[in-house]
Amino acid sequence: xxxxxxxxxxxxxxxxxxxxxxxxxxxxxxxxxxxxxxxxxxxxxxxxxxxxxxxxxxxxxxxxxxxxxxxxxxxxxxxxxxxxxxxxxxxxxxxxxxxxxxxxxxxxxxxxxxxxxxxxxxxxxxxxxxxxxxxxxxxxxxxxxxxxxxxxxxxxxxxxxxxxxxxxxxxxxxxxxxxxxxxxxxxxxxxxxxxxxxxxxxxxxxxxxxxxxxxxxxxxxxxxxxxxxxxxxxxxxxxxxxxxxxxxxxxxxxxxxxxxxxxxxxxxxxxxxxxxxxxxxxxxxxxxxxxxxxxxxxxxxxxxxxxxxxxxxxxxxxxxxxxxxxxxxxxxxxxxxxxxxxxxxxxxxxxxxxxxxxxxxxxxxxxxxxxxxxxxxxxxxxxxxxxxxxxxxxxxxxxxxxxx
Numbered sequence: 001x002x003x004x005x006x007x008x009x010x011x012x013x014x015x016x017x018x019x020x021x022x023x024x025x026x027x028x029x030x031x032x033x034x035x036x037x038x039x040x041x042x043x044x045x046x047x048x049x050x051x052x053x054x055x056x057x058x059x060x061x062x063x064x065x066x067x068x069x070x071x072x073x074x075x076x077x078x079x080x081x082x083x084x085x086x087x088x089x090x091x092x093x094x095x096x097x098x099x100x101x102x103x104x105x106x107x108x109x110x111x112x113x114x115x116x117x118x119x120x121x122x123x124x125x126x127x128x129x130x131x132x133x134x135x136x137x138x139x140x141x142x143x144x145x146x147x148x149x150x151x152x153x154x155x156x157x158x159x160x161x162x163x164x165x166x167x168x169x170x171x172x173x174x175x176x177x178x179x180x181x182x183x184x185x186x187x188x189x190x191x192x193x194x195x196x197x198x199x200x201x202x203x204x205x206x207x208x209x210x211x212x213x214x215x216x217x218x219x220x221x222x223x224x225x226x227x228x229x230x231x232x233x234x235x236x237x238x239x240x241x242x243x244x245x246x247x248x249x250x251x252x253x254x255x256x257x258x259x260x261x262x263x264x265x266x267x268x269x270x271x272x273x274x275x276x277x278x279x280x281x282x283x284x285x286x287x288x289x290x291x292x293x294x295x296x297x298x299x300x301x302x303x304x305x306x307x308x309x310x311x312x313x314x315x316x317x318x319x320x321x322x323x324x325x326x327x328x329x330x331x332x333x334x335x336x337x338x339x340x341x342x343x344x345x346x347x348x349x350x351x352x353x354x355x356x357x358x359x360x361x362x363x364x365x366x367x368x369x370x371x372x373x374x375x376x377x378x379x380x381x382x383x384x385x386x387x388x389x390x391x392x393x394x395x396x397x398x399x400x401x402x403x404x
Contacts, residue, residue: 005126008183012119013138015079015178018171019112020142021149022086025164026105027224028150032160033089037098047098051106052338058110059338063331065111066118071327072182075115079175081108083168090160110338114331121319121326122185130264136312137257144250185326201328205321208374209314210336212273215367216310217340218347219280219303222364223249225345226357227300230287234357237293245300252304260309269313269378276313277371280306284365288358310371311337317378 026033034044065074085108088101120135146167153163224246232242256276263272283302290296318333319326344364351360 004181004183005123007181008119009123009127009131009134011178011181012116012123012183013135015075015116015175015182016120016135016138017142017145018079018175019082019109019116020139020144021146021167021171022083022142023109024143024146025150025167026086026089028147029090029154029160029163032154033098036090036160037092037095039095039098047102049342050099051102051109052341054103054106055110055113056335056338058107058112059114059331059334060110061107062111062114063328066115066327066331070184071115071118071122072179072184074111075119075182076176076179078108078112078115079179080172082112083172087161087164087168090164110334113337114334117315117334118327118330119182119184121315121330123183124316125185125319125323125326126183130261130269130316132312132316133257133260133264133309136308137254137260140250140254140257140308144247144254147247147250201322201325201332203332206318206329206332208377209318209321209333212310212371212374212377213314213333213336214340214343215364215371216307216314217337218344219284219307219364219368220311221341221344222348222361223300223303223307226348226352230357230361231293231296235290235293235296237296241293245297248297249300249304252301253308256305256308257312260312263309264313269317269380270375272309273313273378274372274375276306276309277368277375278306280310280368281365282306284361284368288361288365307368310368313378320380321377 030044030048033039039047062074082105085101085105089098089105092098092101116135120132124131149167150163152158153160227245227249228242231237231245260272263275279302283299283304283306286299286302287296288299290299315330315333318329322329347363348357348360351357351363
């Protein structure tokens with residue numbers, strides 16, 4: 001293990017943290033954004049849907065860009081764009097200004113998510129052991145910090161740009177300095193592996209992971225968009241208590257991801273994904289039958305512990321499945337992050353209005369359970385038909401983005 005890899009891991013974790021905080025600052029202040037720009041309830045869904053759609057475009061574009069530009073370079077310059085777009089969202093007055101800022105945010109965040117996970121996959125390969133969950137744990141920690149800062153801004157009735165600007169002023173120079181130590185995969189080693197395997201991304205083989213990614217984000221968007229309403233309107237909680245489930249979900253997500261890599265090293269990715277799917281499905285079941293808010297809170301706690309492992313392991317599995325074309329596989333897989341986000345909230349809302357919100361919770365439960373069907377896709381290729389433990393690979397020679 002070299003200092004280059006250690007610095008690369010720390011700097012990438014910082015990038016995940018900063019993105020978690022930035023994203024949380026946007027999504028937790030949506031009501032304030034709506035009020036600032038006078039966005040009607042009818043128009044708001046169009047603005048919100050545009051962000052993940054453009055993010056999908058950004059992710060697909062990144063797949064082409066990384067053929068000519070290293071992922072570390074893309075990440076270094078896309079992260080400032082995302083942060084400045086956030087400040088733009090908080091600084092404008094006209095709907096057109098909001099549209100431009102959200103469009104820039106969406107396009108940049110798609111490339112940012114893709115390039116971050118590309119670097120994470122290549123670093124995990126260089127380490128020869130599971131570290132992917134630790135990056136997503138940093139994202140969860142950033143989300144908790146960002147949501148907390150958003151609460152402070154709302155509590156003190158700060159204008160959006162006053163809430164956003166100090167955070168960006170601190171994080172932006174820090175991530176730019178940290179970006180000096182990003183580590184790309186050795187292009188010579190990747191090219192040799194690609195030639196030896198004649199490998200390109202075959203969508204038919206990637207499809208099971210795409211479905212798992214979609215189902216995981218349907219579950220995640222269900223919690224983020226409907227937990228407060230469910231606790232208050234269905235389980236009869238107070239308005240104050242109804243804000244707690246999402247915070248609990250974020251904390252348990254952080255805990256699960258912080259410990260998840262140890263589970264993968266000990267029991268293998270397949271076993272961890274299976275357990276995560278079962279625990280998440282159990283969480284949805286508890287939420288659906290909960291007699292009161294505190295039992296419902298238990299269900300959302302289980303959801304955080306279960307869902308948290310699925311997305312990081314899906315990215316890692318794509319890298320193992322296509323070791324000679326991992327950047328392209330990650331970029332294509334990342335699109336289904338946004339597909340799940342787009343489907344999840346409207347799906348539960350429509351079922352809740354037409355049926356009942358209790359029964360609506362059973363739909364993401366079933367979808368998460370489908371992950372069990374595809375669990376074998378998470379096994380290393382050498383173990384696909386044997387044991388399920390992840391075997392260390394021969395480490396790629398990491399190369400720092402600053403030439404190290």
